[in-house]
Amino acid sequence: MDFIDYRFWVALDKWTAREAALLLDAKDPYLHSNFDIRSKGGQPGYEKARLIAAVIKRTNWGRRYGVCKWEVKEDPIYICDAVRHAGFTLPAPLIRELAKRQSREEPRAAPRFGEGDGSKSAATKERQTMLKMIIGLAMGGYRMDPDAHRNLHAKEMRLDLERAGVALDDATIKKYLDEARRLRRSVLDGQRQID
Structure with a gap:
C-alpha cells in the first residue's frame, strides 16, 4: 500500500476515473503511471482498480443521485459513494478526509461521510x-x-x-x-x- 496524501486529493473538485480507481485501491496515481483503465490486457496488481473503474464508468448517476452525470461524475464525494454502494470498502484515511471536507462546506444534498463510515452500518x-x-x-x-x-x-x-x-x-x-x-x-x- 502506498502513502497517499488524501488531504490533497480530497481537496480537488474533480478526479479522473483513472485517479479515482487507483486512490480507492489505496494506490497513489502519481506512482502508478503504468495503469491504464482502457487497456484490454490484464495488468497484474491492478485487478481491484479495474473493477472500481468499471463501477465508476457504469454508474447511472442520474438514477442514483437525481442529477445529470456531468454535475457529479467527477466529484470525489459522489465517486466514493457510488463505489461504496457497489460493495467496496474505502480506505479509512480517505473517509476521514471526505468527512472533514464536508464539515467545511455548505450543506448540500450529497452523500455523507463521517465517523460512522469507517465501520459498516x-x-x-x-x-x-x-x-x-x-x-x-x-x-x-x-x-x-x-x-x-x-x-x-x-x-x-x-x-x-x-x-x-x-x-x-x-x-x-x-x-x-x-x-x-x-x-x-x-x-x-x-x-x-x-x-
Whole structure:
C-alpha cells in the first residue's frame, strides 16, 4: 500500500476515473503511471482498480443521485459513494478526509461521510449478507461461474422464481448477481492481502 496524501486529493473538485480507481485501491496515481483503465490486457496488481473503474464508468448517476452525470461524475464525494454502494470498502484515511471536507462546506444534498463510515452500518451488513447468500446459492444451485464474463443462469433463475410465485425480470436478477460477484471478488481480494 502506498502513502497517499488524501488531504490533497480530497481537496480537488474533480478526479479522473483513472485517479479515482487507483486512490480507492489505496494506490497513489502519481506512482502508478503504468495503469491504464482502457487497456484490454490484464495488468497484474491492478485487478481491484479495474473493477472500481468499471463501477465508476457504469454508474447511472442520474438514477442514483437525481442529477445529470456531468454535475457529479467527477466529484470525489459522489465517486466514493457510488463505489461504496457497489460493495467496496474505502480506505479509512480517505473517509476521514471526505468527512472533514464536508464539515467545511455548505450543506448540500450529497452523500455523507463521517465517523460512522469507517465501520459498516447495519443496513450495509444486511445487504452484504444477502449478496453473499445470493452468490453462494447461484454457485451451488445453478453451478454459476462467478468469474465468467456473462451470466447464463438469469433466465433459469427467473423461471424458478416465477414457479415460487415471485416475479423478477432478467435485468434485475443480473443486477444483483453482478453486485454479489463484485462483493465476492472484493472479499477474496481482501483475504489475499491478509495472507
